[in-house]
Every structure is written in C-alpha cells, then in structure tokens.
Amino acid sequence: MKIDRRSFLTGAGAVAATLASGSAHAQDVIRDLILSPRRGNWDEQFDARAYEGGRVATSLPIFSPDTVSHVEMAIGQYHNIVAQGGWPMVQASQKLRLGVVDPAVETLRRRLMISGDLATSAGISPAFDSYVDAAVKRFQLRHGLPSDGVMGDYSYAAMNVSAPVRLGQLETNLVRLRAMSGFLGDRYVMVNIPAAQIEAVENGRVVLRHTAVVGKIDRQTPILNSKINEIIVNPFWNAPESIVRRDIIPLMRKNPNYLAENNIRILGPKGEVDPLSIDWNTEEAAKLHFRQDPGKINAMASVKINFPNPHAVYMHDTPQQSLFNQIERFHSSGCVRVQNVRDLVTWLLRDTAGWDRQRFEQSIKSGESTPVALAAAVPVYFTYVSAWSTGDRVVHFRNDIYGRDGVDELMISAAL
Incomplete structure (x- = not known):
C-alpha cells in the first residue's frame, strides 16, 4: 500500500x-x-523541525561583537539550566x-x-x-x-x-572572545585550534570555512597574530631540527632508504651529503639541513602560506587528505594543514595582479617552486576558542585538546 x-x-x-x-x-x-x-x-x-533554537549554519565569524553578545546570552541560559539541576x-x-x-x-x-x-x-x-x-x-x-x-x-x-562545566567553559571563552571583538581587518584569516577549523572573513562575514589539521598535544600549534605576506607554489619542505630528531633519525634507523623514497636530500656546508656517510645511531644528522623536493609526496604538497612569526609555523596543503575526515584532527608538528587549500589561496591572491585561479593551477602543474608576494598582506590569527555562540540557543563546544580551559572533563579525547 x-x-x-x-x-x-x-x-x-x-x-x-x-x-x-x-x-x-x-x-x-x-x-x-x-x-x-x-x-x-x-x-x-x-x-522534522525538532529544535527550539536557531540554525547551526551561519556566516557570523567567531570573532565578532555579535558572537560576544550571543555568548553572554548563552551564559544566562546555562545559569538557569544549572540552577534547575542541569541535564541527565x-x-x-x-x-x-x-x-x-x-x-x-x-x-x-x-x-x-x-x-x-x-x-x-x-x-x-x-x-x-x-x-x-x-x-x-x-x-x-x-x-x-x-x-x-x-x-x-x-x-x-x-x-x-555536565552543565556546570559547560557553563564554566562559556565563561572562560567569553574572556578570549571579548579580547578579539574589535576591528581585525576588512579581510582576515582565523585558525581556531580546538575546532581545527579556519575562517576566511571579509566585511564581517565568513566567506570560506576550511577543515584543518593542527598540532599534536606534545607539538602544539601556537597562539599568534601575524599577516600573510607570501604564497609559495610547489614549495620545498625544510625539516626543522625537532622533526629531524623525533622522526627522521628514528625512521632512518629502521629504513635506510627512507630519505630516497621520500625525495629528501641532506644539504651540508659543502653540498649534498650521502646518507650512507652518516652514523644514524648518533645525533650527528640533527645539525644538517634536510630538504624535500617539490612534488605530490612533499609534506606541503602543492602550496605553502607564509607569515612572519617566531615559531616558524605556516599553513599548507598536505598529501594526507584522509586526515581531514577524522574526528580528532590533531596530527601535525605545529603547522596547520588546510583542506581545499587552493580555494583559500585563490581568495588570498585575489588582489595580486596576474594571479587568478587559472594561473595558480597552471603553476602547480609546472612543478616549479614559485614564491608569490601578496599585493596586500592579510591578517591571520591563530586562536584558542573552545566554546562560542552564533545565535539564540546555538552554542558550540569543542574538546579542550590542549587543556587550556583548566577542566579535565573537557579533554574528551583523552578519555576515549
């Protein structure tokens, strides 16, 4: 029937x-x-219009006076929830x-x-x-x-x-949001570390959102403010000393062909160094320069987004696209990997003469490493916001991955 x-x-x-x-x-x-x-x-x-509050999807930036107002309202609502005994x-x-x-x-x-x-x-x-x-x-x-x-x-x-913990999380993050609720630029990029998400904001509205992969608990992505001033198409990857010590040396001890298989060269004061000439059972290699050639297996894949900062971090593409599908996206050594990064780069290069999407894609296909200076630097903010609100009863919470909210109960991934 x-x-x-x-x-x-x-x-x-x-x-x-x-x-x-x-x-x-x-x-x-x-x-x-x-x-x-x-x-x-x-x-x-x-x-099934099952919910009482507003819709979750929004173009409102996390850093906004409106967001601050919504969080203040949410705190009042959560005070009432706690006063009535919380939830089961x-x-x-x-x-x-x-x-x-x-x-x-x-x-x-x-x-x-x-x-x-x-x-x-x-x-x-x-x-x-x-x-x-x-x-x-x-x-x-x-x-x-x-x-x-x-x-x-x-x-x-x-x-x-518990409801009291969520209330405290909102109160903690309200302080962070208030500190960043002023004018941040007509165009800017915001990386929210606990959400592992990126917002590209223009004229007070989010025009692009990108899923991100950020730093591991023991290799945390730093909080910083800077300005994106350069895009490198088909970048060389220069391994920092920390990665040489923690990752490359142990891998070479297990597989002497690791460097060759990954197109990584060792550069010394007098030119390229033969990996077979190094004693990998010592820390000798940590003082040498390891550089990976551009290409599909390059750690940054097609593009690197540069901005001055004392932590030597940057944003980039990745050959490990499957990481973006994971619930917990905390796998990097501090830098930020960007899903659909070509969309973000196209937006960043919009005002740079001669660099439309077509030329950008052609440059990637060429395989040549090409630095591009932005005509106008774009502010970038790496921040830590684990709770915010974008509307009436639309309250967002994230795992406090780095434990900065001060409550063990919010480090959810550690308990799973």
Whole structure:
C-alpha cells in the first residue's frame, strides 16, 4: 500500500498527539511506522523541525561583537539550566539511532530538550524517531562531530559533560572572545585550534570555512597574530631540527632508504651529503639541513602560506587528505594543514595582479617552486576558542585538546 505525504503527516501527527498523552498503544504504532520496510527515506517523508533554537549554519565569524553578545546570552541560559539541576546523564548502552526503541531514548530526549536541540512538543517516548534524529544531528553539529544522527562514543562523551562545566567553559571563552571583538581587518584569516577549523572573513562575514589539521598535544600549534605576506607554489619542505630528531633519525634507523623514497636530500656546508656517510645511531644528522623536493609526496604538497612569526609555523596543503575526515584532527608538528587549500589561496591572491585561479593551477602543474608576494598582506590569527555562540540557543563546544580551559572533563579525547 502506498501512503502519500499528506496522509503520512496526518497519521504521524495523530500518533504524536496520542503519544504525548502517554498511550502505550501509540508507542507501538510509532514503533511500527519507524520499523516499516515500506517507509522509504524518513527525511523525505517527514519534516522534522525538532529544535527550539536557531540554525547551526551561519556566516557570523567567531570573532565578532555579535558572537560576544550571543555568548553572554548563552551564559544566562546555562545559569538557569544549572540552577534547575542541569541535564541527565545518557547511558552509553548501545549505538542509538533512527528506528531504535529503547528506554535510554527517553533520557536522551530529556537531555536534548534541556539544551534546546529538541522541542518539548516532541514528547517523551522510547522511540528514536525523526524528531530525535534531527535533534541529535543538531547537537553533533554544535559539537564539531559528524552529523550522522548516531549516538556513538564521541557523541555520548560530549553529551555527558555536565552543565556546570559547560557553563564554566562559556565563561572562560567569553574572556578570549571579548579580547578579539574589535576591528581585525576588512579581510582576515582565523585558525581556531580546538575546532581545527579556519575562517576566511571579509566585511564581517565568513566567506570560506576550511577543515584543518593542527598540532599534536606534545607539538602544539601556537597562539599568534601575524599577516600573510607570501604564497609559495610547489614549495620545498625544510625539516626543522625537532622533526629531524623525533622522526627522521628514528625512521632512518629502521629504513635506510627512507630519505630516497621520500625525495629528501641532506644539504651540508659543502653540498649534498650521502646518507650512507652518516652514523644514524648518533645525533650527528640533527645539525644538517634536510630538504624535500617539490612534488605530490612533499609534506606541503602543492602550496605553502607564509607569515612572519617566531615559531616558524605556516599553513599548507598536505598529501594526507584522509586526515581531514577524522574526528580528532590533531596530527601535525605545529603547522596547520588546510583542506581545499587552493580555494583559500585563490581568495588570498585575489588582489595580486596576474594571479587568478587559472594561473595558480597552471603553476602547480609546472612543478616549479614559485614564491608569490601578496599585493596586500592579510591578517591571520591563530586562536584558542573552545566554546562560542552564533545565535539564540546555538552554542558550540569543542574538546579542550590542549587543556587550556583548566577542566579535565573537557579533554574528551583523552578519555576515549
């Protein structure tokens, strides 16, 4: 039997109304609807406006007076949540998802209602229906998680951070946001380290967002303010001494062909040095210059974004594109890898005569290392913001990867 959209919505609305009154029969009916093999794609049949707050997607920059105002409002809301006892812990008994009927879903619904991700009109039931699916996806987006609607380890961990801790996280980050709420430039780039995300901002609006890979816990990306002044197409990669000591020397002890396989040359005062002439069981090599030729396996791949700073860090492309798909993107030695970096570079070079997207792509294909000075330097800010708000009840939280918020409970990845 084929059910049209109007009939389905009418029936579903009746079920929801009955369910809200606590009827056990209604729970059986909605369970049958969810599990029906003929229901097709639930999202196509059911418009689930499950949330109470605004939409998560926005062009509002994290550094903005409006963001400060939204965080101040959120702090007031979270004070009320804490005063009323916070939210319940959701037991991680299984991977809850659309179609599951489990008592834990009742607790999940209450948790999502308190944070504004699920409208109270959705009611309390053990059914993981489309309302809950949309609410979980909204929660995941606000916490920088894949919005698949499935309650897995990371979603449970983020959801079970207590309300008082989240309130404290907002208060800590409000200080950081206020310090950066002034004029930062008509155009600027902001790297948010705990979010592993980049914003390109123009005239007070985000025009590009990029997923990033930032520094490991023991090789942290620094906080800094600078100006992007140069793009290098097909860059040479010069290994810093720290990487030579920590990575290259140990790898050469295991595989004497490592340098040759990765197009890395050793340059000494008198020219290129034969790797076979070095005693890799000592630290002798740490004082030499290791340089990787341009190419697809180069650590920076197609492009490097330069800006003066005392930490010798930069932004760049990477041959390891799969890292951008990971939940935890803290794998670098301090520099910042940029997904879809060519879009960002095209935006940076917009006012540099003769460097449109076509020439940029042609330059990459040439394989020649080419430095390009920007006609006008673009401010860049490396910052640490683990909580912010972009609208009414649209509050974002991230894992405090470097422990700078001062609460162990926020270092979620360490517990997983």
